[in-house]
Amino acid sequence: MFFKKGKSMLFLLFILMSITVVLGDPESAEDYKGPVHCASCHMDPMEDWIYSSHQKAFNDPEFQEEYQKLGSPESCLSCHTTGFDEEDGTYINEGVTCEECHGPGDTMNLDTSPELCANCHSGPYPTYEEWKDSGPSHLEATCTLCHDQHTTELLAETPTETCSSCHGTHLEAVEETKHGESGVECAECHMYITPPDFEKGIPGSTGHDFVMTSEELDCQTCHNRTLSKHDVLGTDEFACLSCHGEIHSLELKLINEDVLPREDSVRLCAQCHNERYTSWKQGTHGKPEDPEAQCVECHDPHDPVVANIPTLPVVPERRPPAGPSIPFTAGFIVIVGVLGFAIILLRWR
Ligand code: HEC
Ligand code: HEC
Ligand code: HEC
Ligand code: HEC
Ligand code: HEC
Ligand code: HEC
Ligand code: HEC
Ligand code: HEC
Ligand code: HEC
Ligand code: HEC
Ligand code: HEC
Known part of the structure; x- marks a missing residue:
């Protein structure tokens, strides 16, 4: 099936190429x-390349739309065509063909370095520069270790598998969680992607530095969980990490690096709300009938002010302050009074 499709595409391409050769600059x-x-x-390589993004780099409707919107500037063609001549603005073939990477005709150059890709994967899409910043360990993973240069697909089945060859322990941790079960990819947190603004000449981002700044970490694309009060715990979404610090296994992490399961969060709250914790332990804050009731049974950790919870949990009755109670004090006064009166009476006798 694939082969057949490849053949008919080949035929089409052959006709296109013949036209290009006939019309093209005879010297080139x-x-x-x-x-x-x-x-x-x-x-x-041909069968792989023919369906690749490189093959359609010029005819791609998305490219054409942006290109024409800007008035078809020549500056776009150096990366979206093959054999572009800066002098006269002509090119040999549309798209990124074999000869753009292997040299024209019989050159048959085999350059496997990321610098080959850097000819184009820089500028508006600064993948090469980001990759250069990704740390010494990642520089051992060159572009073609993760990507098939001909299909332009990833070599692994999924983006996560691409990382797991070196980050097996992280994969194990994520796999066990709801994130793993729901198919959340490493790349969804670690690769921050934004489109470039061609009009203003502002480059985009392709996330190949793999590290996160506060603007890049985005739990909210998937979780609609705005924080109130606890938003002060970190810049933007890094606030989430001050509690969900063991992010791969989705466990809680204390300031002293201790890890707690999410179901057991009292010590997490205690590290910052010591006074409330102490009173909770004494039974004066919390449920007297259930002294083990965790803070999160009454306080949503993301919106902790109790008044914001629509269905208030059973709130404990305000207990009297420690010390003599009113009936006790009254009783005491009565007893002392009666005793004193009795003594005075006895004395008078
Ligand atoms: C320095 C090389 C370079 C130049 C110059 C360049 N591009 Fe690109 N362009 C790329 C690369 C590389 C990609 C693929 C990047 C990716 O997907 O991460 C791309 C992708 C695109 C895409 C997205 C296509 C898609 O299907 O997602 C559009 C649109 C685009 N370019 C428009 C333009 C326009 C318009 C210009 C001229 C103003 C231009 N490009 C100039 C290298 C370049
Ligand atoms: C985007 C650049 C690029 C394009 C376009 C491209 N190649 Fe390659 N090709 C490479 C790179 C890089 C390698 C080496 C990969 C490696 O070994 O890491 C390679 C390897 C090869 C090899 C060596 C054997 C193999 O398959 O690994 C042949 C043959 C080849 N390409 C032919 C072609 C042909 C034919 C086309 C067009 C149909 C083509 N290439 C298009 C970049 C490209
Ligand atoms: C007449 C047959 C023929 C044609 C046409 C041909 N090649 Fe080759 N190519 C070969 C042979 C033979 C080898 C050597 C294979 C080997 O060493 O395993 C080779 C090797 C290569 C290599 C690998 C070089 C290396 O160092 O291992 C690349 C890349 C390549 N060709 C690209 C191209 C490109 C691009 C074109 C079209 C412009 C092309 N070839 C046209 C026969 C051809
Ligand atoms: C001559 C310029 C050029 C070179 C060299 C080049 N690319 Fe590209 N590449 C492009 C353009 C342009 C696109 C965007 C095509 C489109 O979708 O419109 C692209 C798309 C891609 C994509 C897919 C992006 C997508 O959004 O689908 C991958 C992956 C990719 N290139 C990897 C590589 C690798 C790896 C190398 C080096 C072996 C390389 N490229 C070399 C210009 C180039
Ligand atoms: C450690 C593995 C790794 C390395 C090294 C790597 N990439 Fe990627 N790349 C990825 C992953 C994962 C994605 C995201 C794919 C996805 O989410 O579908 C990606 C996405 C891309 C895309 C956009 C593809 C798309 O579908 O939008 C381009 C273009 C690209 N890489 C080019 C390069 C180039 C050029 C280099 C070398 C400078 C490189 N990559 C190095 C793993 C890698
Ligand atoms: C070739 C092996 C290799 C591949 C593939 C790889 N990494 Fe790494 N990565 C490393 C090594 C080695 C380190 C440094 C030791 C460490 O922190 O675990 C590292 C460090 C990191 C760091 C920490 C960087 C820092 O500055 O603190 C992040 C984040 C990361 N990798 C994410 C990824 C993601 C996401 C992928 C997949 C797209 C990936 N890595 C693919 C080897 C790899
Ligand atoms: C839900 C988002 C998310 C997912 C999914 C995710 N990470 Fe992370 N990862 C983070 C955050 C956030 C940090 C930074 C932690 C910090 O700064 O305290 C991090 C840190 C890292 C680090 C460097 C610090 C360390 O713990 O060694 C590596 C390496 C890493 N992640 C790899 C991966 C890999 C591999 C995957 C996929 C199997 C993955 N991550 C999935 C959010 C995520
Ligand atoms: C790509 C989407 C995506 C991103 C990004 C993401 N999550 Fe999730 N998360 C999910 C899905 C899907 C689930 C499982 C369904 C659910 O419980 O909502 C989940 C579940 C969770 C759970 C509950 C697990 C359970 O056992 O009930 C926590 C805690 C969580 N995520 C925290 C985070 C934090 C913190 C971040 C940011 C660092 C984040 N997530 C980023 C998609 C995402
Ligand atoms: C003050 C600490 C704290 C902060 C900050 C925090 N969380 Fe939580 N989160 C928790 C605790 C504790 C639980 C477990 C609650 C439970 O078991 O009832 C939890 C549970 C969750 C759950 C799963 C249970 C549910 O309610 O669906 C998700 C998803 C989640 N948090 C996402 C986030 C995101 C996203 C952020 C950042 C916007 C964030 N959290 C910030 C402490 C926190
Ligand atoms: C890392 C420190 C930290 C952790 C952990 C933490 N909090 Fe907070 N909490 C704060 C800060 C800071 C405020 C904001 C105080 C303010 O706005 O005056 C706050 C506010 C509150 C408020 C509202 C207080 C008010 O005055 O309106 C409640 C209730 C609360 N937290 C409960 C909890 C619970 C329950 C947990 C455990 C799930 C928890 N907190 C975990 C630091 C923390
Ligand atoms: C049985 C439900 C319940 C439990 C369990 C509980 N609280 Fe509360 N908490 C409340 C109520 C109701 C208020 C508001 C009344 C008040 O200010 O005393 C409150 C008030 C607070 C406040 C002050 C908020 C404000 O608006 O002034 C903080 C901080 C707090 N709790 C933290 C905690 C911590 C930490 C724990 C666990 C160690 C905890 N709570 C356990 C019900 C509970």
Whole structure:
């Protein structure tokens, strides 16, 4: 099925290429032979490339829309075409073809370095620069260790598998959680993607530095959980991490690095609300009938002011302050009074 589709695409391409060769600059056409020529000896790379983003880099409707909106500037063509000539603004083929990466005709250059990709994956999409910043360990993972250069797909099944070859322990931790079960990918937290603004010349982001700043960490795209009061715990969403600090296993983490399961959060609250915790332990804050009632049974940790909870839990009756109670005091006064009166009476006798 795939093979058949590949063949018909090939035929179409052959016609397109013949037209390009006929119409193209005769001098350049001599050097550049076009992908169909390469395919006569290299069928496998051809079949991979033909459905790739590189093949359609010029005809891609999204590119065409932006390109035409800006009045079709030549500056776009150096990366979206093959054999672009800056001098006269001409090009040999539309899209990124074999010869853009392997050199024209019989050159058959084999450059496996990320610098080859850097020719284009920089500027509006600064992937190469981000990758350079990703730390010495990631520099061992070059572009083609994670991406198939011909299909432009990932080599692994999923983005997460791409990371797990080196970060097995993180994968194990995530797999056990609701995030793992729901298929949340490492990349969804670690790779921050924004489109560039071509009009203003502002580059986008492709997340290849893998590290997060506060604006990049975004729990809210998936969790609609605005914090009140506890929003003071960190800049933006880093506030979430001051409690959900063991983020991969989704456990809670204390300031002293102790890890608690989410169901057992009293010590988490205690580290910041010591006075309330003490009174809770003494039974004067919390449920007297259930002294083990955790703080979160009455306080939503994300919106902790009790008055904001629509259905208030059983709130304990205000207990009298420690010390003599009113009936006790009254009784005491009565007894002392009676005794004193009796003594005075006895004395008078
Ligand atoms: C007439 C057949 C033929 C054509 C046409 C052809 N090649 Fe090759 N190519 C070869 C052979 C043979 C090798 C050597 C294979 C080997 O060493 O395993 C080769 C090797 C290569 C290599 C690997 C070089 C290396 O150092 O291992 C690349 C890349 C390559 N060709 C790209 C191209 C491109 C791009 C085109 C089209 C512009 C092309 N070839 C056209 C036959 C051809
Ligand atoms: C320095 C090389 C370079 C230049 C110059 C360049 N692009 Fe691109 N462009 C790329 C790369 C690389 C991608 C793919 C990036 C990705 O998906 O992360 C891309 C992707 C795009 C996309 C997204 C296509 C899609 O399907 O997602 C659009 C739209 C686009 N470019 C428009 C333009 C326009 C308009 C210009 C001229 C103002 C331009 N590009 C100039 C390298 C370049
Ligand atoms: C975006 C750049 C790029 C394009 C476009 C491209 N290649 Fe490659 N190609 C590479 C890189 C990089 C390698 C080496 C990958 C590695 O070994 O890490 C490679 C490897 C090869 C090899 C060596 C054997 C193999 O399959 O690994 C051949 C042959 C080849 N390409 C042919 C082609 C042909 C034919 C086309 C067009 C149909 C093409 N390439 C398009 C970048 C490209
Ligand atoms: C001549 C410029 C050029 C070179 C060199 C180049 N690319 Fe690209 N690449 C592009 C453009 C342009 C696109 C966007 C195509 C589109 O979707 O419109 C792209 C798309 C991609 C995509 C898919 C992005 C998407 O949104 O679908 C991947 C992955 C990719 N390139 C990887 C590589 C790798 C790896 C290398 C180096 C081996 C490389 N590219 C070399 C220009 C280039
Ligand atoms: C450690 C693995 C890894 C390395 C190294 C790596 N990438 Fe990626 N890349 C990814 C992952 C994961 C994605 C996200 C794919 C997704 O979410 O679908 C991605 C996405 C991309 C995309 C956008 C694809 C799309 O579908 O939008 C481009 C383009 C790209 N990478 C190019 C490169 C280039 C160029 C290099 C080398 C400078 C590189 N990558 C290095 C793992 C890697
Ligand atoms: C080739 C192996 C390799 C691959 C593939 C890889 N990493 Fe790493 N990564 C490392 C090593 C080694 C370190 C440094 C030791 C550590 O912190 O665990 C590291 C560190 C990190 C860090 C911490 C960086 C810092 O500055 O604190 C993050 C975040 C990270 N990787 C995310 C990812 C993500 C996300 C992926 C997949 C897209 C990925 N890594 C793929 C090897 C790899
Ligand atoms: C829900 C979002 C999320 C997911 C999913 C996620 N991470 Fe993280 N990861 C983070 C955050 C947030 C930090 C930073 C923690 C900090 O700064 O205290 C981090 C830190 C890291 C670090 C560096 C610190 C450390 O713990 O060693 C690595 C490496 C890492 N993650 C790898 C991965 C890998 C691999 C995956 C996928 C299996 C993954 N992460 C999935 C949010 C996530
Ligand atoms: C890509 C989407 C996505 C992102 C980003 C994300 N989550 Fe989740 N999260 C989910 C899904 C899906 C679930 C499981 C369904 C549910 O409980 O809502 C979940 C569940 C959870 C749970 C509850 C697990 C359970 O056992 O009930 C916690 C806690 C959580 N996420 C915290 C975070 C934090 C903190 C961040 C930011 C660092 C974050 N998530 C980022 C999608 C995401
Ligand atoms: C003050 C500490 C604290 C902060 C800050 C915090 N959480 Fe929580 N979160 C908890 C505790 C404790 C639980 C467990 C509650 C329970 O068991 O009833 C929890 C549970 C959750 C759950 C799963 C249970 C549910 O309510 O659906 C999600 C999802 C979640 N938090 C997301 C977030 C996100 C996203 C942020 C940041 C916007 C955040 N949390 C900030 C302490 C906190
Ligand atoms: C890392 C420290 C920290 C942790 C952990 C923490 N809190 Fe807080 N909490 C604060 C801060 C700071 C405020 C804001 C006080 C203010 O606005 O005056 C606050 C506010 C509150 C308020 C509202 C107080 C008021 O004056 O309106 C309640 C109730 C509360 N937290 C309960 C909890 C509960 C329950 C937990 C455990 C799930 C918890 N907190 C965990 C630091 C923390
Ligand atoms: C049985 C329900 C219940 C439990 C359990 C509980 N609280 Fe409260 N808490 C309340 C109510 C109701 C208020 C508001 C009345 C008040 O100010 O005394 C309150 C008030 C607070 C306040 C002050 C908020 C304000 O508006 O002034 C803090 C801080 C607090 N609790 C923290 C905690 C912590 C920490 C724990 C666990 C150690 C905890 N609470 C356990 C019901 C509870």
